Amino acid sequence: MPPNLRIFRSMVDEALRAEDSQRRQWADARWGCYAFYDFDGEPIYVGQTNERLRIRIRRHLTNQRTDAVAMRILDVMEVAEVELWPLWELEHVAVSDPKARERIDGVEYTIYRNALDRSSLGLLLNEKIPHRTEPVDLPASARFPLVDATIRQTQGAPDIRIARCAETLSRLASVAAERGIVSTGLRQVMVVQAARLTRLAASRHAYAAGLHQPPEDLVDVHYLRALDTY
Known part of the structure; x- marks a missing residue:
């Protein structure tokens, strides 16, 4: 193990x-x-x-x-x-x-x-x-x-997390492609994973380039909150 x-x-x-x-x-x-x-x-x-x-x-x-x-x-x-x-x-x-x-x-x-x-x-x-x-x-x-x-130094390293998030998103997309008809909930999860990937990648780029961290609203998916809570 x-x-x-x-x-x-x-x-x-x-x-x-x-x-x-x-x-x-x-x-x-x-x-x-x-x-x-x-x-x-x-x-x-x-x-x-x-x-x-x-x-x-x-x-x-x-x-x-x-x-x-x-x-x-x-x-x-x-x-x-x-x-x-x-x-x-x-x-x-x-x-x-x-x-x-x-x-x-x-x-x-x-x-x-x-x-x-x-x-x-x-x-x-x-x-x-x-x-x-x-x-x-x-x-x-x-x-x-x-x-x-x-584990934080290895599994939690930014580039490792970016690669893992990209792989997870790819697998979700493959599930959707293979099944053809999937729930809207699964497609929403794909949106959330894509947003997480974008934020992780942008944060890593900012750190590497010596820039300020990207704003909280870099990726705004709050429009989906209406579907989630009401």
Whole structure:
């Protein structure tokens, strides 16, 4: 196993073993929501689960068996942090319980809206918009690093990230070309990846040329926010 992958998996394991003040492992909650962040601390993906947080996170990051990863929507190598919101009050509630579904949908959408507001692009890599609800109070959360200084110097190096983002965009385009008919959500993810690629490349060019960093609105895709939130 490559050293970087071994470190990454070890840090995922450490995050999933972390305990709260009541000695409960954050990832042990059956119902809960989560968010992934990139090397810049930008939110890039939000999700929910009722099969246990640790199982869902592992499917994304180590087993790579989720639709988001399989479809090349989420680049696991770009995930540098994870945040968990366990819903302990739903621990013994049936999956089909409508009140539980309403609760987790509200939490997920509130996290999603907050993430949009914190994203410099104003958009995430979610193909499907979480079920729209009114904002709700969020449960306690914990955020964990998944990369160390060594991985930041290699996997997080600007040129490596640019190459990886370009490859991800190319694979997304290939999926669209092969299938012919794909969701508008997938095509929106392509727009977001293209915007991320442009900003990464422009930032790297500015640094190499000794110029000021490009403005925040270098790539403006906020017009898509109307489709995402209302």
